[in-house]
Amino acid sequence: MRTIQLPPRCDRAAAEALLPEFQAALGAGALSIDASEAKQIGQAMLQLLVSARRTGDGAHINPSPALIEAARLTGLEAALFDGSVA
Amino acid sequence: MTPEEIQGIFFVECEESLAAAEQGLAACKAGTQDADTINAVFRGVHSIKGGAGAFGFGALQAYTHTFETLLSDVRENLVPITPTLIDLLLRALDVLADHVTAAREGGSPPEDAALIAEMEASMANAGGGHAAPPAPVAAAPEPAPTASYASSDDEDELTSDFDLDNLLNDLAGAPPAEMPADESDGWEVHIRAHAGAMRNGGEPLLLLRELQALGARCTNCDFGAVPSLDDLDTHQGYLGWTFTVPSDVSENAVRDIFDFVGDDCPIAIGPSATMPALQIDTPMAAPPPPAPAPLAPVAETPAPIVAAAPAVTAPVAPAPVAEAPVAAANGSAPPAAPSPGQSIRIDLVKLDRLIDTVGELVIAQAMLAQRLQNENVQSTEELTLLESLTRDIQESAMSIRAQPIGSVFSRVPRILRELASSTGKHVNLQVFGETTELDKTVIERLGEPLTHLIRNAVDHGIEKPEDRLAIGKSPEGTLTLSAEHRSGRILIKISDDGAGINRAKVFAKAVEKGIISPDAQLSKEEIDNLIFAAGFSTAATITNVSGRGVGMDVVRSNVKDLGGRITIETEEGKGTTFILTLPLTLAISDGMIVKVGDQTLVVPLTHVVESLRPEPKDVQGLGANRQMLNVRGRFIPVVSVGASVGAKGAVGNPSQGVLIVVDTESAGQAALLVDNIWDQRQFVIKSLDTHYRSVDGVAGATILGDGRVALILNVDTLVASAVAPGYGLEAA
Incomplete structure (x- = not known):
């Protein structure tokens, strides 16, 4: 399983830069996304994560507190996490 | 549009962004640290970065990237807002301004490594993360957002x-x-x-x-x-x-x-409102279908126009097409469509041409009135209408050129910061009336004298912190800038709460410099005015801020060139106020049309105090060929305009002509002797410099109603050259 590491600043620029990496990792089973370093999360990154979860075999996200907070703010906890953290 | 033109727009926008950021940071410093304020600063820096990348200004882009990252962290509360941080941001903004200047003028970028390190340190200390991938560079002009979202009519409004x-x-x-x-x-x-x-x-x-x-x-x-x-x-x-x-x-x-x-x-x-519909932007999005949108009213207050060379139309958001989702049950209003910022950029040349044409229209209207008068057709309704319309057009045209003086005032905080670091005097700034509007040309030429006056106020006016504490003042000085309209002129005041002018010291210095004789009897105002004399400087040591004695006389001549006046109010120990009186525009002015021998001349009304026909006893001879007019017990010199301009057949005896008492900057009051006063009206100023060359004693020319050219007197130089140079001619 391939792991993609998210940078601390997950803004639109980061989402844009990571999208090709996400796309390239498709077809190799579920994605593993390490978001433990993410400190700032923007809408673009949330959309990317939602999309990753809904594409192919889905994705497992290892969230940072900031990501959990952002997911709670936007009502996306259920959509992003497997239930263990939500 | 050529790339150079687009680049020109970029630099104009840079100025605007810098001003907005400066304003935001000033607000932060004053205690307003809400999200909107921080956002405004962020947007300013961000838009500069976008353009810098698009035009390949690498140094500028690299610098703004760090700056923007720091601001972003501040915005997200990752870096706390402290006075130290605001100070750092202000310094960063100053360097950014230097970067922009370097990019515009092709100079070498300023030294920014230390500041970048400092900004990075403040982010690291606060634990803010750094973006791994660099932010993409935005294309120079963002496409206009296709406003409004699709109709949600198809949604069943009754669906809960x-x-x-x-x-x-x-x-x-x-x-x-x-x-x-x-x-x-x-x-x-x-x-x-x-x-x-x-x-x-x-x-x-x-x-x-x-x-x-x-x-x-x-x-x-x-x-x-x-x-x-x-x-x-x-x-x-x-x-x-x-x-x-x-x-x-x-x-x-x-x-x-x-x-x-x-x-x-x-x-x-509302509970029954529906989610606004999804809208996916496509680059080739079809334009929204035309809607019976009411015509947008033209904004009443003209938007300030800061046009550079090229002319472009700013993106104007189309009127909302679709109805916003209607909140059915509770009757709450749908989201109000934000009123789009209705402004356009106009080529300055076009604007000048418009002003010029309006000037010609004013002249033509005056000529028509004159012609009708000659034909004994007077005060017709149509002529009155034409006259009022002409005046309206003229006023509207002038208001297009008007800009708020805030654009000049906004540079002041930076000047004060630089002065604080070089003199150690921290000064609080208070600004009033920054929305006061005046002509763009006046604004552009106001910057230099204002800078001199502010440097002077901080360097010479405001005392050192320890001296201030010793006399019970707060250690930080206060500088107050204000602007207001007063009877067709603009009044700008620069006040400090410093030591005031030490008249004894000024007098001694003027004697030492040979500007006045030691036994000269001067009034308080005349002593104050000595600081405007060329080559005058009282600073004990010459600093790099001011003190070379080139400042104040330049200030006065700059203000005079603008058709303005400068006066001083000072109280020892309490502070000094410089008052600049400036015309609102340089293109049109009010004046008295006078006859002098075979010449028709214009005396600008701003100088005129009163006019009178003297009795023979009111005028007394002085010396060989000088005459003095007794105005209610005060003697002022009589200046024969006919003799000064060399007019043939002019009245030489004051009791046979009319005396116009005028106020001048350099020589106090004087009485201009003319044959008679013809008329008083608005006139359009035509520059002599551009059409001929500058002439001493003449400020310009205008075209009269009968089509003839009349010279506009430069009252200041005319009087100064006629009366002997020096002070003390006015005697009680």
């Missing part, structure tokens, strides 16, 4: 939000979100973030966070539209939210949050 939420959740294939709260528990707002909300560094989540701060919580997220990775476009907004807001939070409080983003983040309010 509860059902809709479930429907959306089913569509999204997600487990049902938290149930919407009970009606009594609060009210609902539905939010959709379009692509536009994420452009230019915008972040919808920040708005949601503000909403959360009001006590609202997300009850549903509509993410059904998020496509699979293959089709995902990171520039689009796919998410929509329903938030439940506590019932004690007003609707306006929520609208205020989203007002700023307008159509980029539409909201709908």
Whole structure:
């Protein structure tokens, strides 16, 4: 399983830069996304994560507190996490 | 449009962005540290970065990147706002301004390594993360956002939000979100973030966070539209939210949050309101169908126009086409369409041509009036109408050129910061009347004298902190700038709460410099005015700030060139106020048309105090050929205009002519002797410099109603050259 590491600043620029990496990792089973370093999360990154979860075999996200907070703010906890953290 | 022209626009926008950022930081310093203020600073820096990248200004772009990152951290509360930080941001902004100047003039970029290190250190200390990938460079002019979202007419308005939420959740294939709260528990707002909300560094989540701060919580997220990775476009907004807001939070409080983003983040309010429809921006989006939108009223106050060379039309958001989702049951209004910023940039040359033509129109109108008068057709209704229309057009044309003086005042904080670091005197700035408008040309030429006056006030006026403490003042000085309109002129005051002018010291210095004789009898005002004399400087040591004695006389001549006057009010120990009186425009002025022998001349009304026909006893001879006029017990010199301009057949005896008492900058009052006064009217100033060459004693020319050219007197130089140079001619 391939792991993609998210940078601390997950803004639109980061989402844009990571999208090709996400796309390239498709077809190799579920994605593993390490978001433990993410400190700032923007809408673009949330959309990317939602999309990753809904594409192919889905994705497992290892969230940072900031990501959990952002997911709670936007009502996306259920959509992003497997239930263990939500 | 050529790349050079686009680049020209970029630099104009840089100036605007810098001014906005400066204003924001000043507000922060003054204690306003809310999200809007920080956002304004961020946007300013961000837009400079975007353009810098597009035009290949590498150094500028690299610098703004660090600056922007720091601001972003501040915006997200990762870096706390402290006085030290604001100070750092202000210094960073100064260097940014230098960077912009270097990019514009092709100079070498300023030294910024230390500052970048400092900014990075402040981010690292606060634990803020650094973006791994560099932010993409925005294309220079962002495409106009296609405003308004699609109609939601097709949604059944009777569908309750509860059902809709479930429907959306089913569509999204997600487990049902938290149930919407009970009606009594609060009210609902539905939010959709379009692509536009994420452009230019915008972040919808920040708005949601503000909403959360009001006590609202997300009850549903509509993410059904998020496509699979293959089709995902990171520039689009796919998410929509329903938030439940506590019932004690007003609707306006929520609208205020989203007002700023307008159509980029539409909201709908009310339990039965529907989520604003999804809108995917495509570059080739078809224009919205024409709608019977009412004509937008032209803004009454003219937008300040800071036009550089090229002319472009600013993006004007199209009128909203679709009805916003209607809140049916509770009757709350649909989101108000934000009024688009209706302004355009105009080529300055075009504007000058318009002003010029209006000037000609004024002349033509005057000529027509004259002609009709000659034909004994007087005071016809049509002529009166034409006259009032002409005046209206002229005023409108002038108001287009008018700009708020704030653009000059906004440079002052930087001057004060630089002075604080070089003199150790920290000065508080108070600004009043920064929205006062005056002609762009006046504004442009005001910068230099104002800078001199401010440097002078801080260097010479305001005492050192320890001296201030010793006499019971607060250690920080205060500089007050104010601007106001007064009877067709603009009054600018620069006040400091410093030591005031030490007249004994000024007098001694003027004697030492040979400007006056030691036994000269001078009034207080005359002593004060000595500081404007060329080569005068009282600074004990010459500093690099001021003190070379080139400042104040330059200030006075600059102000005089603008048709203005400068006066001083000072009180020892309390401070000094410099008062600049300037005309609102340089193109049109009021004046007295006078006859002098075979010449018709114009005396600008700004100099005129009164006019009188003297009795023979009022005029007394002085010396060989000088005459003095007794005005209510005060003697002022009589200046024969005929002799000064060499007019043939002019009246030489004051009691046979008319005396116009004028105020001058350099030589006090004087009485101009003319044959008679013909008329008093507005005249259009034509520059002699551009059409001929500058002539001493003549400020310009104008065309009279009968088509003849009349010279406009430069009262200051005329009087100064006629009366002997020096002071003390005025005697009580």
